[in-house]
Amino acid sequence: MSGTRIRDRGTRDRGRLVDELIAVGRDAVGRGLVLASAGNLSVRVSEREFLVTAKGSWLDRLTPESFALLTLDDDETGAPVDVGPEPSSEWKLHHRAYRARPDAECVLHLHPRTAVVLASLGRPIRRLTLDHAYYLGEIAVTPFFHNGTDELADTAAEALRDHDCVVMQHHGCSVVAGDVQMAYRRALNLEDAAQATALALQLGDLDTVFPDDTATHA
Template sequence: MRPATTRADAVEQLIEVGRLAVERGLVLASGGNLSARLPGEGDFVITGTGTWLDRLTPADFSVMSPDGEVVGGAERPSTEWKLHQRTYRVRPDVHAVVHLHPQHAVLVDALGHPIRLLSLDHAVYVRSIGTVPYFPNGSDELAEAAAEQAREHDCIVLSHHGCSALGEDVRMAFRRAMNLEEAAVATYRMLLLGDTTTAFPKGVRLHHE
């Protein structure tokens, strides 16, 4: 999946990510929402309200301005549009936001344990994890709290809700979401074994493969 060069490319990539996210159990039914914008553009595309991520078509996307106005596409954007808008506002380097409901990430966080990065991929792609306490979905409080965490982290766990994964393109945002959940699964298994300390070694120089 190469970086999108047109808005239509970005939409097609989000459609593919939606299908894969459901296929891999990272979200169910009409949960989750996806967005993307092109480098240099303020407007972004986002899945419409009530859409099922494994059944997306180009008609299911709204085009929104940086101020949160619908300027094209589907009339009703996701109720979580503020989560995406606020993140883009504080992170000009981010061009895709993937909001999913990964079960293990939500569970480990709800149990009061930090998600530990175990593998090289976790350390390279997730790097660090922000957390946000529970706020109602679609609220200004949730959007603002997530955006504040996005200043320092590319993966954010929204307590009792889901996650927000950011990337310079759609591919990277989804890669981070997958690695976040894999790290959460590893953490859950380590907790079952009674381990509360094992993690990727600190101070190791990391390189993208």
């Protein structure tokens, strides 16, 4: 779990945070980390509220109007704060993650192909470079649950209590961090580690990992 200090969220620049998520969505689609409207992105804008991409939003076509504002006050409902777009059907993944991780400022839910395939096949994603070790820490894996369900959100949130990255078998990943840029670095390194692991497996290597896997975690 990241040791990031919890910030004064009363001074967050909502416009800048939305712009950062818009840029992440465009780049993630361009890199093939998610297709069309499959993933969802969020950022905490106060101690009690977070913004999440709206239902059906294509992540490479986001605008400032593509986000729903939800409350963190209630354990279950995540009720909208005001009249606005309907939140992503996966809003619970974000709601429960923030409640499990008070230090998290951003949650990214993407569908990185190689990471999901390895996790679904029961193959551990290995950290093979310094960046993998530094940005990722131990990678959690959870079993398959259907989209939008409490089981999916609750098991992912429980895994995120002690990890910054979780891969949900046959589905996708969620990463958390103290800011949008760090969350996206983790998402990028997760898929890079998965691709490196797949290459190592193709070369016949089954167990090599970064030689000093006690590297300080970001």
